[in-house]
Amino acid sequence: MASDQNNPVVSNPAPSERWFSQGNEAFSSYFKKINLNLRYWWWGSVVALVAGAVGGGLVAYHRRPHLGSPIQISASLAGLVVGALIAGLAIMAKSYDSEFLKSLDRVNGGPVSQYFSPFITTATIGILAILSILAYTIIPVDFAAVWRTVVGAFAGGLTLLTLSGLAGAFGTLIQFIDIYEDHVLGRI
Numbered sequence: 001m002a003s004d005q006n007n008p009v010v011s012n013p014a015p016s017e018r019w020f021s022q023g024n025e026a027f028s029s030y031f032k033k034i035n036l037n038l039r040y041w042w043w044g045s046v047v048a049l050v051a052g053a054v055g056g057g058l059v060a061y062h063r064r065p066h067l068g069s070p071i072q073i074s075a076s077l078a079g080l081v082v083g084a085l086i087a088g089l090a091i092m093a094k095s096y097d098s099e100f101l102k103s104l105d106r107v108n109g110g111p112v113s114q115y116f117s118p119f120i121t122t123a124t125i126g127i128l129a130i131l132s133i134l135a136y137t138i139i140p141v142d143f144a145a146v147w148r149t150v151v152g153a154f155a156g157g158l159t160l161l162t163l164s165g166l167a168g169a170f171g172t173l174i175q176f177i178d179i180y181e182d183h184v185l186g187r188i
Helices: 015-032 043-061 069-093 098-108 119-140 145-184
Strands: none
Touching: 015 098, 043 145, 069 119, 098 145, 119 145
16 A cells, blocks of 8 residues: 555554664663763873773783682772762752752753763773673683783773772762752752
């Protein structure tokens, strides 16, 4: 059956196609909030990234079969940071009401989701750190030292970058709380 301008034939997508398109849209909006632009880093992030990469590379290069503590500590720290970031996001999301959103718009003029960006970026780096630590743990001890060193450097750099990302995320949380205080007290 042909369709004309006045009566187009509309096909309903299968449920699985709708689910995937909604999931893809959500995934896309998540990655739009990740901000890896160096303008938004502080000098401690660069130092942490380099120090973590050097340290992780050295630990990986001199890997011993009994070496477990640095890996366990790194994985624990990265997991702790991701949990703290989720808690920070929950604190921010709890305070949103229509009046406060209007106050934020008056103060900032930008999208409210920009306050989430440091949290989402640092949490994503933390997840990548955890995955790289997992990748490092499955590398056999007798594997080529250069590849162990590369994966170890990647894991170490991302772990310390995650920790340094807390400064930016919590700095944003402090700014957000200051704006909320001004809103509650009627200053804006």
